Amino acid sequence: MFPIRQVVVAVILSTAVWAEEDKASDRCALCHEQAVKDWAASPHARTMDDAFLNVWTKQGKQFECLVCHTSQFDRKDGTYSHEGVSCASCHGAMKEDHPDKEKMVLPVTSEVCQSCHSITYGEWRVSRHGQKNIRCFDCHKMHSMAQRKDKPDEMCGTCHTERLKDFSHATHSVAGLHCLSCHMPEVKGSVMKIRGLGVRGHTFGVGAETCANCHREMVHASHERASLEEEVHKLKAATPEKLEARNAELEQESSKLRETVKANKRVFPAVVGLAFLLGIFAGYALPHFRSKKPVEDEIR
Numbered sequence: 001m002f003p004i005r006q007v008v009v010a011v012i013l014s015t016a017v018w019a020e021e022d023k024a025s026d027r028c029a030l031c032h033e034q035a036v037k038d039w040a041a042s043p044h045a046r047t048m049d050d051a052f053l054n055v056w057t058k059q060g061k062q063f064e065c066l067v068c069h070t071s072q073f074d075r076k077d078g079t080y081s082h083e084g085v086s087c088a089s090c091h092g093a094m095k096e097d098h099p100d101k102e103k104m105v106l107p108v109t110s111e112v113c114q115s116c117h118s119i120t121y122g123e124w125r126v127s128r129h130g131q132k133n134i135r136c137f138d139c140h141k142m143h144s145m146a147q148r149k150d151k152p153d154e155m156c157g158t159c160h161t162e163r164l165k166d167f168s169h170a171t172h173s174v175a176g177l178h179c180l181s182c183h184m185p186e187v188k189g190s191v192m193k194i195r196g197l198g199v200r201g202h203t204f205g206v207g208a209e210t211c212a213n214c215h216r217e218m219v220h221a222s223h224e225r226a227s228l229e230e231e232v233h234k235l236k237a238a239t240p241e242k243l244e245a246r247n248a249e250l251e252q253e254s255s256k257l258r259e260t261v262k263a264n265k266r267v268f269p270a271v272v273g274l275a276f277l278l279g280i281f282a283g284y285a286l287p288h289f290r291s292k293k294p295v296e297d298e299i300r
Contacts, residue, residue, distance in 0.1 A: 044085035
């Protein structure tokens with residue numbers, strides 16, 4: 001956390017630099033009027049709105065958040081050129097000899113977005129889109145950040161035309177769902193959005209948890225439901241007369257088991273005694289039989 005005096009100085013400096021950046025934005029608009037208009041209406045221009053400021057204040061106004069929510073933030077003194085993500089955030093500071101001699105070149109790659117949207121970039125990198133290098137700019141407009149198609153399904157349909165005709169996709173469409181409903185589920189909680197995750201996930205994969213959001217009974221609780229229905233059916237079928245008859249059957253079976261145990265107890269001592277006598281006889285007879293066998297062999 002920065003000292004109070006340093007924070008005050010940072011605010012004064014940032015206000016002065018912000019005024020300079022406003023002039024720079026006007027200068028950009030001289031040649032790039034539409035791009036500046038698109039940017040002014042984009043979320044990038046409003047990254048320090050009330051939603052962010054409220055959460056930022058609750059989290060202790062960590063200056064590290066301003067790295068992405070302001071332009072050209074300086075970690076050393078806490079100054080920045082503009083509230084929000086301005087032209088300078090992506091294109092760099094305005095060059096004095098632009099556009100006569102120097103060009104403000106910005107590589108059209110997804111790595112440009114990585115510094116602030118690190119989590120979203122990581123999701124995209126491991127996705128099928130990332131593996132085939134379908135860039136952020138292929139789906140999002142560069143300055144307005146809006147999708148290149150007004151309807152999300154049309155955006156996906158530019159590449160996945162046949163998928164929209166599949167049975168599973170068609171039935172979900174009839175139910176009012178869209179591609180984003182399953183392939184880009186919305187992330188709940190503004191804190192996650194502020195940390196750079198974005199409104200929706202970008203892995204584009206559909207896991208069991210995605211299906212369970214709508215089909216929990218089918219995915220997780222179907223066997224429980226069948227078991228409960230079976231138990232309810234048994235309870236409904238169990239009339240007092242049937243329960244009494246079943247009780248009599250159990251009593252009869254219990255009586256037979258008791259009689260069997262008593263019979264075994266009566267026979268058990270005699271069996272043990274007989275086994276004892278047989279053991280004694282075997283212990284005496286076997287040595288006697290072995291001692292006679294050599295004499296008989298000599299006589300032969």
